[in-house]
Amino acid sequence: MRRLIAEYQEGKGVHLIHEIEGYFCPTLDILHLTISVGLEEYKLIVYGLPGSGVSSTVNTILGTEQMETKLSFDPTTKTCRLETCERLGYKFKVVDVPGFNAETSTNPDTDRFWGLKNGIELLTPGPNVLILVTQVDRYNEANNFLVHCLNCLEGISKYIIVVFTKGDTSKNSNTRGMISKSENLRDLLALSDGRFQLFDNTNKDDQQVQTLMNMVKQITDSNEKKYFGNSIFSPGSEEKLLSVVAQCENKRKDVMQTCMNF
Ligand SMILES: Nc1nc2c(ncn2[C@@H]2O[C@H](COP(=O)(O)OP(=O)(O)OP(=O)(O)O)[C@@H](O)[C@H]2O)c(=O)[nH]1
Ligand SMILES: [Mg+2]
Numbered sequence: 001m002r003r004l005i006a007e008y009q010e011g012k013g014v015h016l017i018h019e020i021e022g023y024f025c026p027t028l029d030i031l032h033l034t035i036s037v038g039l040e041e042y043k044l045i046v047y048g049l050p051g052s053g054v055s056s057t058v059n060t061i062l063g064t065e066q067m068e069t070k071l072s073f074d075p076t077t078k079t080c081r082l083e084t085c086e087r088l089g090y091k092f093k094v095v096d097v098p099g100f101n102a103e104t105s106t107n108p109d110t111d112r113f114w115g116l117k118n119g120i121e122l123l124t125p126g127p128n129v130l131i132l133v134t135q136v137d138r139y140n141e142a143n144n145f146l147v148h149c150l151n152c153l154e155g156i157s158k159y160i161i162v163v164f165t166k167g168d169t170s171k172n173s174n175t176r177g178m179i180s181k182s183e184n185l186r187d188l189l190a191l192s193d194g195r196f197q198l199f200d201n202t203n204k205d206d207q208q209v210q211t212l213m214n215m216v217k218q219i220t221d222s223n224e225k226k227y228f229g230n231s232i233f234s235p236g237s238e239e240k241l242l243s244v245v246a247q248c249e250n251k252r253k254d255v256m257q258t259c260m261n262f
Pocket of ligand 1: 049051053054055056068069070071072074075076099165166167199200201202
């Protein structure tokens, strides 16, 4: 709930009253009112490769250190977790998700999207937006594989914003320009229809979260406030996924063979 201070003016009255706490100030002849109105709610799911800064990004959005984050060679986040907060005039529901398993040779019976599916489930009906986290200083085959897999999911593109973490480590003043022009990042940016933001999770200022929220609001409006759900995993999507996994596995085998021939 948001609190607003309203000034009562003779003859004009006060509108938008849902709940009021107020007091009358006789010396100024003004009625001060605190009005609480329902906030707009946005549901976000945050996802990426293990260690890319997913939980740190959730914490930056929430403005508090709710999720465990650490530099680790093993995944830190092992289950999905939902947190809520009110910030910058919005209400958020944010879900932290275990990282995507980019091992192509994983047992085919293992559902590599189990984390994303569970996270979406926690936000039912929802989410409004998928925040796809990528480290700005690392873009490799595993990222490419994730992008190609996400690209198989029906209609997902119009819900994605890419967040590049570790923006603070980039010494280049034109990192945004470099990202936009990069050939390597072309498929990633095509997946989000060109939407991206550079993030510094060591910086707790409101500004970067405000910019992200403006983007979230824009997407939500252009999607007519429709959510996406686990219907993105349609039979057609699953079929495409199998073919992407097979292609990546073949590519991996070719690389291994080339290495062995040296
Ligand atoms: N300098 C800097 N470090 C960051 C940033 N974002 C994340 N980190 C660090 O990167 C490491 C991994 O961050 P996490 O948020 O735990 O990453 P994760 O994707 O949730 O990792 P898992 O849960 O293991 O999949 C931690 O040491 C973070 O402090 C950033 O913007 N700048
Ligand atoms: Mg994590």
